[in-house]
Amino acid sequence: MSNSPEAIESKAFYANPNRSVAVINYxxxxxxxxxxxxxxxxxxxLVDLYLKESQLAITNKVEGLAADKYINILKAILIDDKPAYEKYGNEQILKSIEDFYSYYRSYFRVSLINKHSSAIVKGNFMNIDNRYNEVVIHLYRAIEEKLQGFPNRAYRQINAGTNACVLTQSIKWDMPKKYQPLESIRFLDTIMMRPPMMMHTKSNKREGVFSAVADNPIDKFDGSQKDWFCFPAKIGESLAFIYFHRDYFVSGIALANLFEVADEASxxxxxxxxxxxxxxxxxxGDVSHYYHDEENDIWVGEVPYNDKTTYFGYMKKMCLTVHNLHMIYxxxxxxxxxxxxxSFSNGKTKSVVFFGDSGAGKSESIEALQEIADDKIINIETIFDDMGSFAFDEKGNVYAQGTETGAFVRLDDLSSSVAFNNMDRGIYLNPELKNARVILPANTYKHVVEHHEIDMWVYANNYDAEIGLHQFPNxxxxxxxxxxxxxxxxxxTDEVGMSTTFFANPFGPVQEEEKTRPIIDKVFNKLYHDGVYVGEIYTHLGYDKSKASLHESAQELLNELMNN
Structure with missing residues (x-):
């Protein structure tokens, strides 16, 4: 609702109807x-908030009551004081209870426990949260069954209380003086999620490119320990502290399916x-930026609080932009x-990098390969899904390394088998809308940051009419x-039609083209010197959505990989 009531807060419970986020502090x-x-x-x-927001209020006299009166009816039901509630009608009350229960569950609900370095809490925090979930479901069922006059025959053990529980703790890090406003903000230490998680945000698309600013965003930070949290992430081999306002807990928790949570020792x-x-x-300008603090050698990203930035793409891409800039340097x-x-049935294994901007057909090419391969492919392992880097080892050889341990993919781009097989691990964002996304864990951090050899590097070409595979002669x-x-x-994204982006990467190379070009030269030079296959695969996605053309291209790719 555009005119949502204000957020509510008590000592232990916070709920913001405008962001559909609730935080419970144990x-x-x-x-x-x-x-x-x-x-x-x-x-x-919460009852007060529900009564203000409820759509039933117009038709159901129970909703017209004040919070105290409403709660007294619930108490009367629990102790079988029929005269105190019968005049409202069991059906009416039951309808309202169902609606109230659904309303609470429409929030993304996170519970918090501060660890205080206690091993007991660490080992027990899931049980503590499970207990709270049981209490919530017990209250709902006790009222429901008393009103309907008989016990249920079918029970659904849903996440009645919370969607996630987080252990937080304070850790002293090497903090330059300038960053002292961050000192009180607690780190997420351990995260427990209850997937599949369906999360809804006000925005479903990312716009624009992040640009540099002349002043360090830390100067604007005045957040409190109550309002802000830090997700410490390992992005590739970078250490990133991702501070977020609690109204962004949807994105803050979703990060756990995408990046490794850094431990206390890190x-x-x-x-x-x-x-x-x-x-x-x-x-x-109320948009996202980054700043290079050269004195302390820290890249600082800033994202404004508004409806637009609730889309997870802002969280992910800002993290990757500052990481990529760090890589270029x-x-x-x-x-x-x-x-x-x-891994092929003939005993060969090949590492292939698909390259291109959003929507070019990188993931579609991999999927087409799986679909046409029959028993020729034993296994396809994802090393990275969206962003990685090429680097040189001490001997001067090129290797590839990933950034994310998970994948942030469009539901439309997934075959139903992939989508359903991973459903119980997924975090789903706006599944009912266009550009619906899911975040799935893909690989272990240890494996993602290993040094991977490159056997083939292909550009995903979705704009030419050709079909198949093409190797660049030089x-x-x-x-x-x-x-x-x-x-x-x-x-x-917010673009349509033909577009060009320097090195197909608006997250780092576009911002630092001059610094990126010599690295590009060095990488291509080495790959051609080593005889690595560098080419393009025609995905045909800019022309037709039929799979026939892409399957034909995938067949050529398969032949090339298996026979050479």
Whole structure:
């Protein structure tokens, strides 16, 4: 609703109807039975909020009541005081209870426990959260069954209380003086999710490119320990501290399916390579930016608090932009693409990197390969799904390395088998809308950051009418195509029609073209020197959505990989 009521807050319970986020703090109050729950301030505030927002209020006299009166009816039902509630009609009350229960569950609900370095809490936090979930479902069922006059025959054990539970803790890191406003903000230590998680955000698309600003965004930060949290992520070999306002908990939790959570040993006494401030009150032009703090060698990203930035793409791409910029400054080449390691039935294994901007057909090519391969392919392992980098080892050889441990993919791009086989691990974002996304875990951090050899590097070409595979005869031709970064935009971002992006990567290389070009030259030179296959695969996605053309191209790719 556009005119949602204000957020509510008690000591232990926060809910923001405008963001559909609720935060339950077990350190402030831990509810262990239904009477404690129904008498809590948080419950009272939630009832009050529900009655203000309820659509039933117009038709159902129960909804017209004040919160105290409503709660008294619920208490009367629990103790079988029929005269106190019968005049409202069991059916009416039951309808309202169902509606209230659904309303609470429409929030993304996160519970928090601060660890205080206690091993007991660490080992027990899931049980604590499970207990709270049981209390919520017990209260609902007790009222429901008393009103209907008989016990249920079918029970659904849903996530009645929370969608996720987080252990937080304070850790002292190597903090330059300038960053002291962040000192009180707690780190997420351990995250427990209850997938499949269906999350809804106000926005479903990302717009624009992140640009540099002249002033460090940390100067604007005035967040409190209550409002802000930090997800410490390992992005490739970078350490990133991702600070976010609690209204962005959807994105903050979703990160756990995409990046490795850094442990205490990786944080204590260390300085991060990147810091992201997600949900600042204001940024320049109310858009996202980054700043290079050269004195402390930290890349700082800033994202404003608004409806638009609720889309997870802002969280993910800001993290990857500052990471990629850091890579460029370390003479590594950020790669916008996916890398897979394919094991064939003839005993060969090949590592292939698919390259291109959003919607070019990188994941579709991999899927087409799986669909036509029959028993020729034993396994396809994802090394990285969207972003990686090419780097040189001490002997001067090129290797590839990933950034994410998960994949953030469009539901439309997944075959139903992939989507359903992984359903119980997925975080789904706006599944009912166009550009619906799912975040799935894909590989272990240890494996993602290994040094992977490159057997083939292909550009996903969705704009030419040809079909099949084409090898570039020399590095100049190859470089020209890769650098031009052409594609036909398919509406996954705010672009439509033909577009070009320097090196097909608006997350780092576009911002630092001058610094990126010599690294591109060095990489292509080495790959051609080593005889690595560099080419393009025609995905045909800019022309037709039929799978026939792409399958034909995938067949050529399969033949090339198996026979050479």
């Amino acid at each position: 350190n402030e109050e831990y509810i262990q039975d239904i009477f404690q729950l129904i008498n809590s301030q948080g419950f009272h505030n 944080i204590a006494g260390k300085k991060p390579d990147e810091i992201i401030l997600f949900g600042l009150k204001e940024t320049e 370390e003479n590594r080449l950020p790669i916008h693409g996916s890398m897979v390691r394919i 590095e100049d031709e190859a470089k020209a195509t890769f650098i031009a970064g052409k594609r036909k935009a398919l509406g996954t």
